[in-house]
Amino acid sequence: MSTFDADGHRLTEVEPDVWALADTGDESVPARVLANRSLLAQISTDNTLTQLRNVAGMPGAVAPALCMPDGHQGYGFPVGGVAAFDAEDGCISPGGVGFDINCGVRMLTTTLTYDDVKGREAALVDALYDAVPCGLGGGGVHDGTHADLDAALERGIDWCVEEGYAVPADRRHCEDEGQRLDADLDAVSKKARDRGASQMGSLGSGNHFLEVQRVTDVYDDDTAAAFGLAEDQVVVLIHCGSRGLGHQICSDYLRRIEQEHPDFLASLPNKDLAAAPAGSELAASYYGAMCAAINFAWVNRQLITHAVRETFADVFDAPDWEALGMDLLYDVSHNIAKRETHAVVETEDGYSLAGDGERVERELFVHRKGATRAFPAGHPEVPAAYREVGQPVIIPGSMGAGSYVLRGGSQSLGRTFGSTAHGAGRLMSRTQAKDEYQGGDVQDALEADDDIHVKAASGATIAEEAPGVYKDIDDVVDVSAGLGVGDPVVRTYPVCNVKG
């Protein structure tokens, strides 16, 4: 078997593109990295493997702890980390979910083709930039009261439908129909509410973006048709999360764990992994607050969707957005923990996804930190519209490389708790990116060489998000497809990009 050594870590390729991290005795469960050798070499350049090892040492972990092919160093969990913990004997980790709760991405279809947009890119990107608040300050699409905020936290997309920001079909094309019923407003602090009230419908900064794209390749005609996608079609991608509200909730609960469960915190491999023991009052409280933040993030992306639809109707002189066929294809979450039932094998130390023994259904807290749910065809939680083909999985790439739409693969439940990658994955630090790139130069080159029109609140953000700072998204998707956890349906290429 092939091996790979990196900075104190030895990995063995136990099957093609599946690498087992050597056991040091500190792990509760095995750790696996899904990657080809080239991606593994990139993944191993920072603390990703140490962070994965730490996750594998958490109490109640169900085997294995996983790093997806786009993985890189985060805080606590690696980004691209997938870990499941028993909902009775394990834990739930605010550190594992991260600050940007339900950071995620959605895709809108249109009836436009690239020819319809060509020549109007500058007007379109300017109009989108004006319509969607981004960066710091600037408010949100909805100038909300605290009562609006509470309704959004509790009801998610349902509130948007009532307020005219969504149509019922949007709800049907969103994970959990855009509403986590476990949301608990009493578990959300006043500070979190204060931060969220002025940010309802705002993009933020960092790697968040709004991108107009065109479909360049179709790999699976039948599934593409089921998703409403065809070659040369124009689509829109929206990537953002729960803004200051989610950030504050995570901060609040990290501190509460420190104060209320110091012994449990001390038992964890690393303080960044701060977790509440399953069954504790704090675990229930965090789950309720996290679900409220999940609802808020869906509302946030929906409000931006509304602004995008109105803007397209204006720019393309349509009577309304419906005339442009701007339907929500799907909305996927990247940073969440979720109660899910999985078929696992009981072992001496707990439970495992792998093994030949009798399978039992266990409720788990599945943490996806920079990873996407990728349920296969037939799974009851896949929306009815896509149940025959599998859940749409949107994998955004850099603003110069394009993105993919996959469908949940037939092997995903057995390999990855029904998960795959969430993007290309960073390769270069933000400070190094700013040393190597100038925002204006990147912007000019993308327009001159690739006909990609970029507008951002900050030139530094363009430099930090330059195409060269990301891994090769084709490699990431190849690994996902080869392992059967996510199968390519279409590839898209950027036309216009708005960044915070």
Add this chain to the structure above:
Amino acid sequence: MTFALREHTADIAVAAAADSLGGVFGAVADGMAAAMIDDDVPATGAQLTVSERAESREAALYDYLTRLLYERDVQGVLPVDNAATVDEPTGGGDWRVTASARGVPLDAVHARDLKAVTYSEMQLTPPGGPTHAEAGTPPDAVREHPDDWAAYVVFDV
């Protein structure tokens, strides 16, 4: 007091040093502001004051910086020119932070979001450590004098 921005794959870190504990808190806060803005900071804005209490030095630093992000979002200002004093607990009480900053209106600058303060790799080291000439470890990389406090904080971007 001084600070420097340090590399982190997806996020950003601030290394800071000062001749007092309060000074190093303020230096990290100035580094946090610098991570959000690349342009010159305009000489506008009103003073804001905050105070926090926490059970440890590190928790006090975490709460202080998180509070500044809260004020940024709620008041719509970027806290710059930060100054802080930190009082040690007496008789088993909390560490107390009293701080001020100049809140530059966000509509006067092109600023980028910085999501949160993390405990990841956080270090807050008392005087006595090596200077930057003697060690390259993150918190000490900006420590100019052995009697300085040093800090290293990773922020989620």
